[in-house]
Amino acid sequence: MAGVRRGRRPAVIGDVARLSGVSNQTVSRVINERPNVREETRRRVLDAIRQLDYRPNLMARGLVRRQAHTIGVISFDSVLFGPASTLLGIGRAARSAGYGVTIATPDSSDRGSIAKATTDLASHTVAGVIIVFVSRAAATSALLSLPAGLPAVAVEASPDDSVPTVRVDQAEGARMAVEHLLGLGHSTVWHVSGPRERMDAQARVEAWRATLERAGRSAPPVVPGDWSAESGYRAGLELAERQGVTAVFAANDHMALGLLRALSERGVRVPRDVSVVGFDDIPEAGYLIPPLTTVRPDHEEVGRRSVETLLRLMDGDGRDDADDVPRVVPTLVRRLSTAPAPG
């Protein structure tokens, strides 16, 4: 029905104007839902639009409005569950606000590639930028290479308060995990951490330690990991050797998964001998052996909220209200990998 083109060049605003017998400007007004167009005229124009299958050329519009109506996203680790979910949330939220989304994934986290990605986005004249899930160093590089005046929002990691930052309340999540374990009677909780330079990893470490201290427990040394199941496995082997380990909080589910495997391999039963809590609630967390008790951050919500924040920033003229974005509070999902302390 609609769609009369036959490989012809796409209709432009002038075609619509001619067909409906009005000026370009009136067509423009109809498209942009501007007031002061007679109802009948509007109908005629809309008819013509349908008939020609006209769609406004966003580049032309962007050119005159000096803005692409597109949000740029710089993202790392976009294969991981968390960032991928955030991306999804961003995409959906942006699109429903009428914005397009352009993604740039730097090839590596060195300053050069990040700068390249950023300037790429900038020359696409994006309306604003969201920087997702990076180390503080990477976030700094990104922000530095951003043209002045381009609104930006950081997710999770930001170098300072110059940019509003949307984050999961890592501390609260870690607190939940630790208190859950302490509540089960464990005398202390070990921690397998994420990579040192990641801010979310750092926050979890700190909250883990703080919660233990607040409860008057001494914090054992951190067992370092790097998010990978493999590092969790190595951590598990190490912990299996140790005496008196009854509760472990892994900084993400993948490491928890490796951990579970190592413990099982060494004959340590979970949760009977050792309780394990993860972080992320990856889709398969409920189907590990045993089903994993874990902290569930709502990554999609983070994405949504970062778009919201960016839009607000773009509306307002300044960047005054930095950093008063409420954190996204995670929830604790109790499954079968935790149990009262043995003995």
Add this chain to the structure above:
Amino acid sequence: MAGVRRGRRPAVIGDVARLSGVSNQTVSRVINERPNVREETRRRVLDAIRQLDYRPNLMARGLVRRQAHTIGVISFDSVLFGPASTLLGIGRAARSAGYGVTIATPDSSDRGSIAKATTDLASHTVAGVIIVFVSRAAATSALLSLPAGLPAVAVEASPDDSVPTVRVDQAEGARMAVEHLLGLGHSTVWHVSGPRERMDAQARVEAWRATLERAGRSAPPVVPGDWSAESGYRAGLELAERQGVTAVFAANDHMALGLLRALSERGVRVPRDVSVVGFDDIPEAGYLIPPLTTVRPDHEEVGRRSVETLLRLMDGDGRDDADDVPRVVPTLVRRLSTAPAPG
């Protein structure tokens, strides 16, 4: 050093022209590395560009060239490992070819949302579109709502041969899995499938059956799943009840994971009683209990190749060479979830 702007409006080509004492056109020639510019002039212009931190406005350029130098991607399930990796591959490949990437994720897979996503991309005047990982129905909707003449490449699923399609050689992967199990002496292999409407799932089912038949074995009924660990778990419970199940090929690793858990719960030992092979080689596959033997498709390569194909399509004027894109052949990763048949 570079970067003299102070919150001023970004430099435009005219500023560069003025500063270097040439015309806009000459600056344009320098930017676009056109011949016939005196070496000294070029240097002067480049200096000015650096001094003003000038970057060409891609919208203006896109407008006059009638093309955004951007590749559009329509993607579903972008949180899943496979699609996410493909996206990454696409992003990298596109960027290194100088193209931007715009992503549209339909809200659901009904025709309306897909059409919306597609037309969105179209009005961004993308140079071409890649449709990632969808059911045949969804791919059809997407292609139908694509403006005629816009080059498109499908990944995995395509309605017909009208569009070049880059795919993992699902059949070869499934064949590897089944033959591996048969080679271990299992008399037949059960299959836990992905959702019926997914083409990759379908291909795996068919190849599984064909391989069994070629080996003169009868294929047991398909145990249906939906990619989720949970469905794998349910399948596992079902298979654990059955007599004579010694080998299972799960259509993806997440289901294999659920499967492993169900079997373990029912006291079925893997691989001693039952061998399990997955598909995907998700990052944690090596750390399941036991480490999962699985088929590893190179999703990033798929992404790269789809960009390549799209670029070729955009270069050439027609869409003649459809469908002669070589499939990406997966590899079998042998771990500990498979062993010789019992007894």
Add this chain to the structure above:
DNA sequence: CAGGCAATTGTTAGCGTTATCATTACGTGC
């Protein structure tokens, strides 16, 4: 019924690039 106001529509001038077609300058060969 003139004057004025609001609603509706049209005109003109860009937005920042590049394509296209001049124009200029500088040899080269006869």
Add this chain to the structure above:
DNA sequence: GCACGTAATGATAACGCTAACAATTGCCTG
């Protein structure tokens, strides 16, 4: 010294749209 080719550069007109202002229309008021 003159036509001619070639390299280097410039001027002008788009690309498709919207902002800003101008013009027209109809209607109301006194």
